[in-house]
Each structure stands twice: as C-alpha cells, then as structure tokens.
Amino acid sequence: MEFTDAIVVGSGAGGGCCAKVLAAAGIRVVMFERGEWNRTDPLGEDDLAGQRSPCVVLGPGPHGRRTRKEHFHDNGDDGVVRPNNAACVGSGTVTYGAMGWRFLPDDFRLKSKYGELEGSTMDDWPFTYDDLEPFYEQAEWEVGVAGSDEGNPFCGPRKKNYPMPPFPYTPESKIMDAAFRKQGLHPFPTPLLRNSIPFNGRPACIHNRFCVGYQCPIDAKNGTQNTVIPAAIATGNLDLRIRCMVVEVMMDDTGKAVGVKYFDENHQLRELRAKVVVLAAAALGTARLLLASKSGRFPNGIGNAHDVVGRNVQTHRYVGARGFWKEELFTEDGPGTNVAICDYSHDNPGFVGGGILHTDFQFTPYIFAGGSVLHGTASWGQEHKNLMRRFYRRQIRIIGPIQDMPTWQRRVVLNDSVRDCWGLPFVRSEGQGHINDVKAGNFLSDRAYEILQKTGAEHIQHQGKNDRPPFGGAGQHQGGTCRMGNDPKTSVTNGWGKVHETENLYLADGSLLVSIGGFNPALTIMALGFRVGAGIVRDWDSMKG
Amino acid sequence: MKKNTSLSRRAFGKWVTVVGGGTAAGIGGVHLLDCAGDAAKGQWLALTDNEIRILEAVAEQIIPTDRDPGAKEARVVVYIDRQLAPDAAYAHLAERYREWLAALDSAAKRSGKPFAELSWGEQTSLLREAESGKIPKEVWNVKTPQSFFHTVVNHVKQGFYGTPAHGGNFNYASYRMLGVIVPTCTGRNRVS
Numbered sequence: 001m002e003f004t005d006a007i008v009v010g011s012g013a014g015g016g017c018c019a020k021v022l023a024a025a026g027i028r029v030v031m032f033e034r035g036e037w038n039r040t041d042p043l044g045e046d047d048l049a050g051q052r053s054p055c056v057v058l059g060p061g062p063h064g065r066r067t068r069k070e071h072f073h074d075n076g077d078d079g080v081v082r083p084n085n086a087a088c089v090g091s092g093t094v095t096y097g098a099m100g101w102r103f104l105p106d107d108f109r110l111k112s113k114y115g116e117l118e119g120s121t122m123d124d125w126p127f128t129y130d131d132l133e134p135f136y137e138q139a140e141w142e143v144g145v146a147g148s149d150e151g152n153p154f155c156g157p158r159k160k161n162y163p164m165p166p167f168p169y170t171p172e173s174k175i176m177d178a179a180f181r182k183q184g185l186h187p188f189p190t191p192l193l194r195n196s197i198p199f200n201g202r203p204a205c206i207h208n209r210f211c212v213g214y215q216c217p218i219d220a221k222n223g224t225q226n227t228v229i230p231a232a233i234a235t236g237n238l239d240l241r242i243r244c245m246v247v248e249v250m251m252d253d254t255g256k257a258v259g260v261k262y263f264d265e266n267h268q269l270r271e272l273r274a275k276v277v278v279l280a281a282a283a284l285g286t287a288r289l290l291l292a293s294k295s296g297r298f299p300n301g302i303g304n305a306h307d308v309v310g311r312n313v314q315t316h317r318y319v320g321a322r323g324f325w326k327e328e329l330f331t332e333d334g335p336g337t338n339v340a341i342c343d344y345s346h347d348n349p350g351f352v353g354g355g356i357l358h359t360d361f362q363f364t365p366y367i368f369a370g371g372s373v374l375h376g377t378a379s380w381g382q383e384h385k386n387l388m389r390r391f392y393r394r395q396i397r398i399i400g401p402i403q404d405m406p407t408w409q410r411r412v413v414l415n416d417s418v419r420d421c422w423g424l425p426f427v428r429s430e431g432q433g434h435i436n437d438v439k440a441g442n443f444l445s446d447r448a449y450e451i452l453q454k455t456g457a458e459h460i461q462h463q464g465k466n467d468r469p470p471f472g473g474a475g476q477h478q479g480g481t482c483r484m485g486n487d488p489k490t491s492v493t494n495g496w497g498k499v500h501e502t503e504n505l506y507l508a509d510g511s512l513l514v515s516i517g518g519f520n521p522a523l524t525i526m527a528l529g530f531r532v533g534a535g536i537v538r539d540w541d542s543m544k545g
Numbered sequence: 546m547k548k549n550t551s552l553s554r555r556a557f558g559k560w561v562t563v564v565g566g567g568t569a570a571g572i573g574g575v576h577l578l579d580c581a582g583d584a585a586k587g588q589w590l591a592l593t594d595n596e597i598r599i600l601e602a603v604a605e606q607i608i609p610t611d612r613d614p615g616a617k618e619a620r621v622v623v624y625i626d627r628q629l630a631p632d633a634a635y636a637h638l639a640e641r642y643r644e645w646l647a648a649l650d651s652a653a654k655r656s657g658k659p660f661a662e663l664s665w666g667e668q669t670s671l672l673r674e675a676e677s678g679k680i681p682k683e684v685w686n687v688k689t690p691q692s693f694f695h696t697v698v699n700h701v702k703q704g705f706y707g708t709p710a711h712g713g714n715f716n717y718a719s720y721r722m723l724g725v726i727v728p729t730c731t732g733r734n735r736v737s
C-alpha cells in the first residue's frame with residue numbers, strides 16, 4: 001500500500017494553487033491529473049482547433065479513448081454529449097482568455113444585500129470579500145495579473161497593487177473607453193492574467209491576434225501550469241502524476257477519507273492512501289467523484305446526506321451588443337479585450353446582480369462567419385460573402401457574463417447509462433435556471449446597445465437577449481455544485497472547503513462557489529485554492545495524526 | 546490584399562517552417578509546398594467523385610466565386626472530404642453526407658438534371674427549399690433531414706474561412722480576401 005501526506009485531484013485553477021500552498025509548507029503532495037502537459041505546437045495557430053471553435057481538434061486534451069473529454073448532457077437527452085473545459089496540467093488556465101477578475105464585495109453577500117430571491121437558492125458566502133482579499137493578492141502576484149483599478153470606483157479595497165501595469169488599448173477599446181466616459185460610466189483596463197511586461201522569468205505578451213482558446217506560444221499567459229505548479233514541484237514535495245484518472249474517494253466508517261482509487265497511465269487500477277484528500281476536478285468533475293464514491297456510510301455519495309451535491313450549478317450567459325464602425329478597426333494586435341465597466345454589476349432596477357461589459361477578444365474569420373453578419377441577412381451565398389468583406393474589419397463589440405442565480409432544481413446528476421472507459425458514469429445536467437437571468441441579461445444587452453448607439457457605430461445588434469431562463473448547463477465557466485456554507489442541509493462544505501460530513505476531505509475548485517459572480521471566475525477559484533490550502537496547513541498538526 | 550503586404554510576405558516564410566509539411570501553394574512569388582493536392586490527384590478519402598461533384602456545387606453556392614475566389618477555388622471540398630475520412634473529425638457524419646447529397650441529387654433530377662448541372666438559379670432555389678425543409682417527403686425519402694444543409698453550411702465556412710492546414714482555404718483565399726495576415730500569431734513575426 002502506498003502512502004503520502006496529501007492527495008490533490010485535478011491540476012487546474014484551484015488544484016494548482018492549493019497544491020502549491022501545501023507543498024511549500026512541507027506537506028508531501030501527490031497530484032493526479034487525467035490529462036498531460038499541453039505542448040505548444042503549430043496547432044496553436046489553428047483557427048479550427050481553438051476552444052472557441054473546436055472543429056477539427058478539441059483544444060488541449062485529453063484525447064483518445066482512454067482520456068476522452070469529460071462529457072455532459074446539456075439538454076436532458078441521453079444521446080447528445082458535448083465536451084467540457086480543458087483537461088491538461090493547468091486545465092482551462094492554459095488556454096483561457098485570462099481575464100483575472102476579483103469579485104465585488106457585494107457578490108459575497110447577495111442575500112444580505114437583496115433579501116430572498118424567490119425560486120432561487122442565492123445566498124451569502126460564509127465569509128466576506130475582506131476574508132478572501134489576501135488570497136486574491138496571492139493569486140495576482142503568484143500567478144500574475146496586469147491591471148489597474150484606478151478608474152473603477154466599484155472594486156473592493158486592495159492592500160497591494162497589481163504586479164504589472166495594464167495592457168495598452170486597441171483602437172476598438174479606445175473608442176469604447178471614450179464612449180463609456182461620455183456617458184458618465186467608469187471604464188478601466190480589463191485585468192489580465194498575462195504579462196504586460198516581463199514577469200516571473202517569462203517574457204511580455206507579443207499580442208497575438210487569436211489568444212483565447214490556445215496555449216500561449218511564448219508563455220506570456222499565466223496559468224497554474226507555468227507558475228504555482230512548477231513552484232510546487234521545485235519544493236521537492238509535489239509528485240505530479242499525469243494521465244491518471246481518479247475514480248473513487250475511499251472513506252472509512254468514521255467519515256474519514258483514507259485515499260483514492262485511480263487508473264494509472266497504463267490503465268491499472270491502483271490505490272493511494274493519504275491523511276488528507278483534496279478534490280479539484282472542476283465543478284462537474286468534483287460533484288461526479290463525490291456522487292460516484294458510494295460506501296456504507298455514504299450510500300448516496302460523499303457529503304450528500306441532504307441531497308445537495310450537484311445542485312445550485314451555475315454558469316454564465318454572455319450578453320451585450322455589437323455594431324460596426326465607419327472605418328476599419330481591426331488591427332493585428334491581440335488579444336483584444338482591454339476595457340471594461342462594472343457600472344451594471346449591482347443595484348440595477350428590478351433584478352438581482354448584473355454583470356460587467358468589456359470589449360471582446362478578436363474574432364477569427366471563421367467565428368465571425370458563423371450565422372448571418374447582420375440580423376435578417378442571409379447566412380450563406382453571395383450576400384453573406386459581401387457582408388463578410390464589408391464588415392469583418394469593422395466590428396465593435398461589448399459583452400459580459402451575467403451573474404447566474406442558482407436554483408435547487410438546476411443541477412448535475414450521475415448518468416448511469418453513459419459511462420467513460422473506466423466505467424465511471426458521466427454527469428447529466430437538468431433543471432431550469434432562474435428568470436432573473438433573463439431580466440439581467442436583457443437589461444445588460446439593452447445598455448450595451450445604447451452605449452454603442454452613442455458611439456456612432458452602425459448596424460447595432462443585441463447579443464444574447466433571450467426570453468427563457470437557461471436550461472441545465474455549465475461549460476467553461478462552471479461552479480456551485482458543492483457550495484460552501486454554514487448549514488449542512490444547504491451546503492456541501494464549510495467556509496474552508498471541508499466537506500461537512502467528513503474530517504479530512506476538502507474541495508478546492510469552482511464547485512465551492514456560492515455565487516459565480518458577474519465575472520469570469522478563474523481568479524476567484526485560484527484565491528479559493530490558496531485559501532483552502534492555508535486552512536489545511538493551519539490544521540495540519542491535528543490531521544497528520 | 547489590403548494591408549501589411551510586406552509583413553505577410555515574411556510571415557508566409559515562417560508559416561512553412563511552423564507548419565512543416567502542411568499546406569498549399571505559392572503566394573506572391575514565394576513558392577511553398579503543395580500538399581493540399583488531394584483534389585488535383587482525384588484521390589478522395591471519404592467521398593466518391595460524384596459526391597464530390599455535388600458537394601462542390603453546393604459549396605460554391607454557399608460561398609460563390611466573385612472578384613475573390615469562392616469555395617471551389619479555395620478547395621473547400623478537400624477540407625470536408627478529409628474531415629469525413631475514417632477517424633477524422635467528422636467521420637461520424639460521413640454517412641449522413643452521402644445520404645444528403647444523394648437525396649439532393651434526386652430532388653434535382655426531378656427536372657431532368659443532376660444537381661451540379663442545374664442552372665445557378667435552380668441550384669439556389671433547391672438549396673433554399675432544403676434549408677427550410679420544403680422538398681416534398683416523397684422526394685426526400687432518406688433519414689438524414691433536409692436541414693442537414695445547416696451543417697454543410699457550417700463545414701463549408703470552416704473550409705473557406707479556417708486555416709489552410711486542414712486542406713481548405715487554398716492559397717489563403719479568405720485570409721487574403723479579408724486582409725488578414727498569416728500566420729495567425731502575428732505577434733510572433735513581430736519579435737523575430
């Protein structure tokens with residue numbers, strides 16, 4: 001029987017940061033990752049292989065029968081499966097758009113701020129923005145964010161500045177910056193997990209046009225795979241085992257996790273025992289492991305005595321507007337997203353929360369060609385080609401993710417009829433999102449539309465407006481399946497990520513999010529990873545036995 | 546080409562080194578390897594010559610030739626055929642492609658001619674009918690729905706607007722049309 005101090009399952013945003021804290025504190029960690037190190041190769045320039053357009057190749061791994069992508073059903077059907085987030089060392093942090101947002105203080109206290117929201121399980125976090133602030137700082141400095149809060153009156157207080165200055169604006173962002181100001185709004189540079197200057201031993205960004213969805217060819221984009229994970233390995237305490245799929249958490253009768261079962265890279269089923277187990281397999285992956293780990297004491301899966309695991313799943317609907325500028329705006333200068341506003345993140349009329357608006361990443365020709373260029377025009381034929389030529393280089397667009405309101409019905413469950421090659425059931429998502437999403441989305445899209453109108457842009461169109469709440473879901477931004485809380489009846493872990501009914505089983509990924517914010521969630525997940533790690537280190541003396 | 550001509554020249558040189566034995570053709574005097582030549586050699590990986598003929602006519606309808614190359618010149622069918630080959634990205638759709646193309650051809654033959662030989666306007670109308678599922682059921686008697694056209698449209702756009710590395714966008718037809726320089730990671734050219 002093999003032993004170690006701590007096991008971390010998953011090497012993405014949360015897992016990478018958590019493992020680093022443990023390893024640095026002298027705890028011996030084995031980290032399992034089902035994917036492998038992603039290599040930068042020519043496909044990085046392939047606009048049919050990015051994660052925004054996964055036509056020919058599906059982003060970074062895992063590939064093939066053994067390591068096929070995590071699948072989930074997003075429409076209640078059994079037949080339809082579609083791939084999820086990345087799966088490699090660093091996971092989505094290798095290929096993400098790398099917007100590095102802190103949530104706003106109000107995002108941690110939605111219920112206190114707005115009261116009950118009927119039909120939603122929306123709640124306060126078990127701690128405040130101030131409690132997480134030091135870990136945001138740690139994420140910004142150890143992973144690396146370029147930004148500046150100076151024009152943003154809405155952001156929470158920070159003790160330390162960003163480690164790098166913000167990125168310069170593209171022509172599109174300059175227009176939007178001026179338009180926002182003219183309308184009394186408060187634009188500021190989008191914080192980016194990218195090097196605006198050489199940082200951490202790696203070079204400054206060279207502004208590729210197409211960056212989101214790809215690994216950076218010069219390693220100027222900061223994820224866990226090129227920051228905290230190498231740092232953890234350098235301590236000598238991290239044993240990273242790639243191509244290893246964890247299929248079960250082993251529990252004893254007292255509520256103690258004793259280790260995990262996993263398939264190694266040779267497809268051998270093995271066991272590893274440890275004093276503490278941390279799951280960071282992303283919101284869907286972690287829920288899947290908890291639900292699939294059934295034992296005498298946990299007949300419905302670990303931490304699931306009150307049927308909470310998998311519920312409250314959240315994701316992001318993207319809304320905004322796009323128009324076309326009088327002249328060409330397109331430059332070869334990526335990555336594109338530069339300027340943002342938080343003016344509509346909270347305190348809007350008639351609904352809870354809201355979201356940011358920001359200029360978007362550059363569009364590849366193929367992505368731009370999808371559907372019709374203008375509303376009501378042909379999506380193929382001569383007209384479509386004419387409009388491609390006329391408008392590709394003139395797009396101006398602001399969009400943002402809407403704060404998703406969790407519901408009890410909307411959840412992921414194990415789907416016993418669809419299993420991967422290890423025999424582990426996939427998850428299926430079911431249940432409807434909240435109508436608040438529709439109100440918030442339409443409100444924000446209308447604001448984006450008006451703002452664009454005043455710039456003088458032409459042919460403005462709403463984007464993402466919808467009259468129905470989202471069904472099921474959880475894709476690249478997935479969260480909330482095992483939310484934190486003080487009440488074991490409505491939450492899966494406590495405020496330090498420890499699963500309620502257990503002594504030493506922790507979660508450290510997007511599954512913990514009580515609310516997913518009106519922001520891309522990676523920096524918050526990293527901060528949570530650091531915080532969960534800090535809690536384990538603090539309590540280590542009592543756990544090491 | 547609108548902009549950055551000199552830059553893109555330099556870029557093309559690098560594209561070759563990056564993609565290795567990847568793709569196609571000579572550009573602005575720089576001569577590159579020709580590997581997208583499946584079409585030229587008439588060796589299709591998934592479809593028959595006849596299916597290719599129909600598909601090419603459909604693709605040309607979706608992205609017609611005008612002052613810039615259309616789907617045909619950009620070798621969109623090479624892209625699609627490659628992706629339909631066994632083990633390729635769309636292998637699971639090969640059967641549906643065959644059915645759909647055959648059904649379209651029989652729908653065309655109501656007027657006595659195969660799809661590829663219909664007039665331009667006749668082809669357009671027939672595709673519009675397929676797009677909205679209006680071809681009569683007796684004529685369209687296969688499992689693959691008429692609306693599979695939307696998938697074909699999507700794949701034609703991939704073959705035309707996507708990277709040449711996968712067999713389409715021959716001679717960087719769409720990148721030239723839109724004034725996009727290659728390789729895609731322009732920043733890389735800038736530092737070198």
Ligand SMILES: Cc1cc2nc3c(=O)[nH]c(=O)nc-3n(C[C@H](O)[C@H](O)[C@H](O)COP(=O)(O)OP(=O)(O)OC[C@H]3O[C@@H](n4cnc5c(N)ncnc54)[C@H](O)[C@@H]3O)c2cc1C
Binds near residue numbers: 282
């Ligand atoms: C194209 C793209 C763009 C994005 N852009 C942004 C952005 O701009 N800003 C932002 O904040 N976020 C962005 N995201 C989202 C961000 O990447 C995710 O929110 C974040 O990575 C989630 O962190 P996590 O720790 O919860 O899970 P992940 O980072 O997904 O990590 C989970 C890891 O666990 C592994 N794993 C799962 N199950 C098992 C198992 N059973 N055994 C072993 N290993 C397992 C997976 O392979 C994966 O590596 C983007 C994502 C994508 C794909």
Ligand code: SF4
Binds near residue numbers: 204206211216219
């Ligand atoms: S835009 Fe910058 S960070 Fe993105 S891939 Fe290019 S160099 Fe890397």
